[in-house]
Amino acid sequence: MRAAVVTGASSGIGRATAALLVERGWRVFGSVRTEAQAEELSVALGPALVPLRFDLRDGPAIARAAKQVAAALEGSRLAGLVNNAGLAHFGPLAVQPIADWQAQVDVNLTGTLRVVQAFLPLLGADRARSGPPGRIVNISSVSGRITLPFTSGYAASKHGLEALSDAMRRELAIYGIRTIVIQPGAVRTPIWDKVDRPEDERFADGDFGPPFARFKIAFAAAGEAALPPERFAALIHRVLTIRHPRPRYALMRGRLAHWTLPRLLPDRMLDRILAGQLGPS
Numbered sequence: 001m002r003a004a005v006v007t008g009a010s011s012g013i014g015r016a017t018a019a020l021l022v023e024r025g026w027r028v029f030g031s032v033r034t035e036a037q038a039e040e041l042s043v044a045l046g047p048a049l050v051p052l053r054f055d056l057r058d059g060p061a062i063a064r065a066a067k068q069v070a071a072a073l074e075g076s077r078l079a080g081l082v083n084n085a086g087l088a089h090f091g092p093l094a095v096q097p098i099a100d101w102q103a104q105v106d107v108n109l110t111g112t113l114r115v116v117q118a119f120l121p122l123l124g125a126d127r128a129r130s131g132p133p134g135r136i137v138n139i140s141s142v143s144g145r146i147t148l149p150f151t152s153g154y155a156a157s158k159h160g161l162e163a164l165s166d167a168m169r170r171e172l173a174i175y176g177i178r179t180i181v182i183q184p185g186a187v188r189t190p191i192w193d194k195v196d197r198p199e200d201e202r203f204a205d206g207d208f209g210p211p212f213a214r215f216k217i218a219f220a221a222a223g224e225a226a227l228p229p230e231r232f233a234a235l236i237h238r239v240l241t242i243r244h245p246r247p248r249y250a251l252m253r254g255r256l257a258h259w260t261l262p263r264l265l266p267d268r269m270l271d272r273i274l275a276g277q278l279g280p281s
C-alpha cells in the first residue's frame with residue numbers, strides 16, 4: 001500500500017487530496033491542528049487516514065509526527081509528501097502588521113522546509129528503507145510568479161516557495177526524490193473566508209483604503225469563478241503516480257488573462273493595467 005503525508009488536511013485542497021488518495025487505496029497521514037479536526041477526519045475517511053497533529057511553526061511537533069510515521073511505515077518509504085498547508089493575509093504593505101508578513105513566511109515557506117527536513121529520511125534519505133524514492137509536491141500559487149498589489153507577504157512566501165522548490169528538485173535528486181510544484185489560480189476553499197478578517201477594517205481609512213476595497217471586490221469575484229479543490233486533488237494524484245512528472249503545473253480558470261499574459265507583458269505595462277483595475281487611491 002503506497003503511503004503519503006498531506007499537510008493541511010482539515011479543509012480545501014488538502015482535504016480533497018487526502019480523500020482521493022484514500023479512495024485510490026493509499027494510506028494517508030494527514031496533518032491537522034486540533035483534536036476535533038483529527039477525529040472528524042478519521043470518521044470521514046476511515047482507517048486508511050491516520051491524522052497527525054502539528055502546526056507548521058512547531059518544529060518539535062513536526063519531528064514527533066515524523067517519528068510516528070516512521071514507526072507506522074515499518075522499514076518502507078513514503079511515496080509522497082504533499083506540502084499543502086498555508087494561509088493568506090492581504091493588505092497594504094505600508095501599514096500591514098509585520099506579524100501578518102511573518103505568519104505567511106513562517107507557515108508557507110519556512111514551515112515547508114521544516115516538514116521536508118523532518119520527513120526526508122522517510123522519502124529516501126535513509127537508504128536502509130525499502131521502496132522507490134518518494135515525491136514531494138509543493139502547493140505554491142499563481143502568486144509564486146505574479147505579485148498583485150496588497151498580496152506582498154503571501155506572494156513573497158510563495159515566490160520563496162518556488163525558489164525552495166527549485167533547490168529541493170536540484171539537491172534532493174541525489175536520493176532520486178522528485179519535487180513538483182503546483183501553481184493554483186483561484187480554488188473554491190475556506191481560505192477565501194479566512195482572508196476577509198474583521199480586523200482588516202483597520203486599513204479602510206488610510207490612503208490605501210479605497211484601492212484595497214476594490215482589490216477585495218475583485219478578489220471575491222475571482223473566488224466566484226474558482227475551480228473546485230477536487231481538480232487539484234486529481235492533479236496531485238497524477239503527479240504522484242505518472243512516470244515523468246514535470247517540475248511545475250499551473251492550473252486555473254482564465255489562464256490567458258491570469259497567467260500567460262501577465263508573465264509575458266513588460267512590468268510597466270502590467271503596472272498600468274493593474275493601476276487601471278484598482279483605480280487611484
Ligand SMILES: NC(=O)c1ccc[n+]([C@@H]2O[C@H](COP(=O)([O-])OP(=O)(O)OC[C@H]3O[C@@H](n4cnc5c(N)ncnc54)[C@H](OP(=O)(O)O)[C@@H]3O)[C@@H](O)[C@H]2O)c1
Binds near residue numbers: 014140142183190
Ligand atoms: N484557495 C485558493 O484559491 C488557493 C490559490 C492558490 C494557492 N492556494 C494554496 O493552496 C494551499 C491550500 O489552501 P486551501 O485553499 O485549501 O485553504 P484552506 O482550506 O484554508 O486549507 C489550508 C490548510 O492549511 C492549514 N494550515 C493553516 N495554517 C497552518 C499552520 N500554521 N500549521 C498547520 N496547518 C496550517 C489549515 O488548517 P486549519 O484548518 O487548522 O486552519 C488547512 O488545513 C495553500 O498553500 C494555499 O496557499 C490556494
